[in-house]
Amino acid sequence: MITKRTPLLDAIKFDARAGWKVSDLHQDxxxxxxxxxxxxxxxxxxxxxxxxxxRPFFDYHxxxxxxxxxxxxxxxxxDMAHHGLGIALLGGLPRDGISEKEFxxxxxxxxxxxxxxxPQGIASQYISQVRDVGTDYRAKTGRGYSSNAKLDxxxxxxxxxxxxxxxxxxxxxxxxxxxxxxxxxxxxxxRPDLAEIAHHSEFCFSRQNEQAAxxxxxxxxxxxxxxxxxxxxxxxxxxxxxxxxxxGVPALNPAQIEVTDLLDDILSRxxxxxxxxxxxxxxQILNNHVMLHSRTDYVDHEAPEDKRLxxxxxxxxxxxxxxxxxxxxxxxxTAPGTVRGGIRGQxxxxxxxxxxxxxxxxxxxxxxxxxxx
Numbered sequence: 488m489i490t491k492r493t494p495l496l497d498a499i500k501f502d503a504r505a506g507w508k509v510s511d512l513h514q515d516x517x518x519x520x521x522x523x524x525x526x527x528x529x530x531x532x533x534x535x536x537x538x539x540x541x542r543p544f545f546d547y548h549x550x551x552x553x554x555x556x557x558x559x560x561x562x563x564x565x566d567m568a569h570h571g572l573g574i575a576l577l578g579g580l581p582r583d584g585i586s587e588k589e590f591x592x593x594x595x596x597x598x599x600x601x602x603x604x605x606p607q608g609i610a611s612q613y614i615s616q617v618r619d620v621g622t623d624y625r626a627k628t629g630r631g632y633s634s635n636a637k638l639d640x641x642x643x644x645x646x647x648x649x650x651x652x653x654x655x656x657x658x659x660x661x662x663x664x665x666x667x668x669x670x671x672x673x674x675x676x677x678r679p680d681l682a683e684i685a686h687h688s689e690f691c692f693s694r695q696n697e698q699a700a701x702x703x704x705x706x707x708x709x710x711x712x713x714x715x716x717x718x719x720x721x722x723x724x725x726x727x728x729x730x731x732x733x734x735g736v737p738a739l740n741p742a743q744i745e746v747t748d749l750l751d752d753i754l755s756r757x758x759x760x761x762x763x764x765x766x767x768x769x770x771q772i773l774n775n776h777v778m779l780h781s782r783t784d785y786v787d788h789e790a791p792e793d794k795r796l797x798x799x800x801x802x803x804x805x806x807x808x809x810x811x812x813x814x815x816x817x818x819x820x821t822a823p824g825t826v827r828g829g830i831r832g833q834x835x836x837x838x839x840x841x842x843x844x845x846x847x848x849x850x851x852x853x854x855x856x857x858x859x860x
Contacts, residue, residue: 518571521560521578523556526555535585549849569774580593582653597649601804603803603847604801605802606832608697611839615798619787639724640754644818645775647802649799650799655765658786662762662763662771662782663782664773665778667778670759678749690710692730693726693733699832709813712814719777721817754781776810803829805824806824820855824852824853
């Protein structure tokens with residue numbers, strides 16, 4: 488708990504339910520969920536029956552999947568991440584007896600019930616396999632999900648992210664999550680002058696050369712902002728670092744450098760940073776506006792079928808809240824309950840737009856406008 492008050496902390500009132508410390512998560516297990524055998528077997532049978540290796544995921548409709556006895560538990564986990572502590576862990580997804588692609592389809596099927604999937608990269612892919620393919624994370628175009636490197640603390644470009652674990656690494660690959668609410672409170676208490684910098688100055692983030700035709704190579708926004716009594720955070724050192732190499736990006740000033748260094752220090756403190764290993768069949772759900780996450784480096788198995796593999800889905804849920812105006816440069820839409828966020832990339836086409844519009848209609852969300860050039 489923060490004992491030292493500051494004028495800045497007192498001046499900005501916001502919902503701090505997600506402002507947990509590590510000790511809180513150890514004492515409160517309400518963020519942990521588990522599927523029983525009945526629910527797990529139902530999901531396994533559902534996916535095996537629906538899976539067609541020749542059928543694109545875009546062709547699957549939400550009404551083809553009945554989550555049955557698993558529905559309420561999965562919904563409760565998503566609600567906890569979205570409107571509660573910002574984090575949820577659901578254990579017990581079926582892992583044995585289903586293939587990698589069937590497991591990936593399961594994550595996709597869950598997403599179809601609760602949001603509109605968002606594109607995640609230059610290929611405009613809507614679901615990503617988190618596995619090491621030799622990517623250089625520190626390169627100008629580097630992405631962490633396709634490397635085995637230790638990652639910087641960051642938030643993904645969407646409201647909610649789900650990570651479904653199919654295989655874990657031989658060693659390492661530990662998930663690290665910190666509450667950006669607690670980080671903000673700590674920053675205000677220790678250095679209110681730097682908290683002002685984090686809130687009121689712009690930091691430029693690189694798009695890692697994955698921008699769509701109507702986007703620039705970088706976008707500016709503060710690290711923390713507020714809207715409707717809620718705190719929102721955005722941080723990714725790697726993308727701020729690579730943005731500094733882009734023409735037209737102003738150099739970080741000494742105060743900005745100091746606040747980014749202090750923020751990373753706060754996020755890594757043992758009382759702030761919660762760690763866990765995802766086990767096969769686990770589904771981790773994070774609210775990117777109030778959580779920042781990272782991962783340790785890892786050593787993989789030799790056999791291809793045993794290598795670390797997670798399925799990552801980015802979601803825009805129908806009950807999302809209004810975003811700060813400063814979030815619009817990346818998310819495009821800031822209104823609540825809209826199809827927003829993601830990396831539109833360079834392969835966004837009519838089939839992707841049609842999927843988004845169909846899924847938005849199913850969930851009662853406004854249809855996304857066409858942005859196809």
